[in-house]
């Protein structure tokens with residue numbers, strides 16, 4: 001099921017909105033209605049929409065900065081916890097990465113300043129702790145939200161903008177891989193500190209933020225590390241070259257025998273010239289056998305959309321293509337499209353394991 005759907009396109013980016021966003025609107029409308037009737041409900045919903053407009057402008061800040069460096073942002077998604085600008089890639093130069101990362105929070109700094117000027121710099125500190133209280137002024141609360149957005153995003157942990165700034169600063173002195181590893185560790189320590197402060201003060205929101213940051217930091221660091229490591233490698237360095245393949249005339253029964261005989265979970269189906277026709281995975285084998293029986297031809301059960309790369313292509317390109325196409329593997333072929341080997345996510349995992357074993 002699709003949980004987010006497109007609203008409109010602005011400046012080359014498609015704006016998508018997550019379905020739970022409407023639940024938040026509804027929830028806010030209801031609690032305000034209970035407190036002050038229909039007028040309060042409308043102002044409550046308007047407040048949430050204003051917050052999301054600020055989050056959206058934040059994401060466009062990233063997207064516009066990235067565009068200056070020739071990077072497009074095909075999609076911007078509004079999630080209930082914030083926005084997500086999906087850029088084609090991250091800038092490779094640390095200085096450019098810093099500019100792109102800072103551009104988002106900078107938008108909120110500007111919005112907060114404009115609102116503070118409007119308020120004559122008389123921000124009620126109460127506004128920060130009573131965002132949901134409709135008796136505090138609308139502009140007061142919106143200014144407070146923008147200040148919180150800046151502070152939250154500048155937490156020096158992935159996937160916050162502050163984490164990217166930290167990584168880029170470290171990358172000016174160390175290699176990208178070292179910078180990412182160090183930034184991830186600092187991020188998790190920060191999360192730990194937040195969790196500790198949250199427990200001490202009994203602040204539930206702080207504890208949730210800490211858990212979110214801790215989990216997201218690990219996931220983002222893993223993904224970033226994978227890109228960092230594979231960008232310096234060629235496809236040939238990670239490919240499987242010892243494998244059994246199936247002939248186009250093979251049946252699922254032949255494939256089943258091959259599955260038991262080998263440790264492979266993916267079987268390339270190759271024609272008499274050595275060209276790849278498709279890949280049959282263990283899951284395809286199981287589901288097709290139960291549906292069509294043993295004598296079904298493998299060419300009917302295999303997956304045919306397999307991205308192909310050359311031995312000298314960069315491994316990060318192959319990885320990105322595998323993740324984008326959701327293919328079970330990447331084929332590595334020669335100039336006449338004959339199959340030389342293939343790469344699976346498991347291989348890439350082994351590459352990562354070896355890399356971290358060598359450095360520790």
Ligand SMILES: [Zn+2]
Pocket residue numbers: 058059062104105153161
């Ligand atoms: Zn941001």
